[in-house]
Amino acid sequence: MTQRTAVITGATSDRGIGMATAERLAHDGWAVVVLDLDAARSADVAARIGAEHGVPAFGTAIDVTDEASVLAARDAVATEVAEGRLPQIGAVINIAGITSPVPFLETDLALWNTVMAVNATGTYLVTKAFLPAMIDAGWGRIVNMSSVSAQRGGGVFGKVPYSAAKAAILGFTKALAREVADTGVTVNSITPGAVDTNIRVGTTPELEARIAADIPLGRTASTAEIAAVIAFLTSEDASYLQGSNIDINGGSHMH
Ligand SMILES: NC(=O)c1ccc[n+]([C@@H]2O[C@H](COP(=O)([O-])OP(=O)(O)OC[C@H]3O[C@@H](n4cnc5c(N)ncnc54)[C@H](O)[C@@H]3O)[C@@H](O)[C@H]2O)c1
Structure with missing residues (x-):
């Protein structure tokens, strides 16, 4: 396979899906760009993954809710590509x-706006910034992170703003997939159920047990199980998936 660069947002959280995805894609031979809120940590995580897997890697700061920050990250990555330290961009994985x-009734507009901004607007801004390079190359893979909460109305941990933001990502994915279908870029999404990460801040062992009991497979997913599906969606083999969504929920939502 031609070596390409995969850009992954939200990729520095220990035990997170983004870091597991960067590791899996580097293992598969991709060059990786690690983008997350903290610049030094993004650079450190990228350097570690690059060294462990023997692939080019670059990390820098991004706040996916801030267009100037997204464009600065895009420009920094473009410089790495132009100066030959990274191969051309072939994938964008919106995980932040x-x-x-x-x-x-306890939410306020600030909370609604924040949850929409990181999940939905972030996916919009990052995709818009990096898509032109993939269109120019005539090949690309975009994978967007939705959630089972978008499909079943929460019921895991995230409630109304989260479910609404993750549902927005499903519509975004399909409409963009249709629009760029003749460019060589595929756009797809995934809807994980509960994954064993630190995102459920303030959760309790009782709630985690209740979540697991609601899953036919009887446990939450590992981050590696999510990364494996993302690896497939970014592969050559996924060439006929366009505007598709893949459920990864242990049977907790079948439809
Ligand atoms: N863990 C689950 O059960 C689960 C299930 C379905 C979907 N998801 C989704 O998967 C993604 C990753 O979740 P996770 O469980 O690994 O959580 P996590 O909290 O470990 O990781 C989220 C990452 O996003 C980064 N981030 C947050 N705000 C950002 C911003 N403004 N700009 C850039 N980066 C930002 C964080 O720094 C962190 O690295 C999220 O989109 C989440 O909604 C998670």
Whole structure:
């Protein structure tokens, strides 16, 4: 395979899906760009993954809610490509996200805006910034992170703003997939159920046990199990998936 660069947002959280995805794609031979809020940590995680897997790697800061920050990250990556330290961009994986367990009538506009901004607007801004390079190359893979909460109305941890933001990502994915279908770029999404990460801030062992009991497979997913599906969606083999969504929920939502 031609070596290409995969750009992954939200990729520095220990035990997170983004870091597991960067590791899996580097293992598969991709060059990786690690983008997350903290510049030094993004650079450190990229350097470690690059060294462990023998692939080019670069990390820098991004706040996916801030267009200037997204464009600065895009420009920094473009410089790495132009100067030959990274191969051309072939994939963008929008993983940065936050959730919120606040009941609807206790939410306020600030919370709604924040959850929408990181999950939905972030996916929009990052995709818009990096898509032109893939269109120019005539090949690309975009994978967007939705959630089972978008399909079943929460019911795991995240409530109304989170479910709404993750549902926006499903519509975004399909409409963009249709629009760029003749460019060589595929756009797809995934809807994981509960994954064993630190995102459910303030969760309790009782709630985690209740979540697991609601899953036919009887446990939450590992981050590696999510990364494996992302690896497939970014592969040559996934060439006929366009505007598709893949459920990864242990049977907790079948439809
Ligand atoms: N863990 C689950 O059960 C689960 C299930 C379905 C979907 N998801 C989604 O998967 C994604 C990753 O979640 P996770 O469980 O690994 O959580 P996590 O909290 O470990 O990782 C989220 C990452 O996003 C980053 N981030 C947050 N705000 C950002 C911003 N404004 N700009 C850039 N980066 C930002 C964080 O720094 C962190 O590295 C999220 O989009 C989440 O909604 C998670």
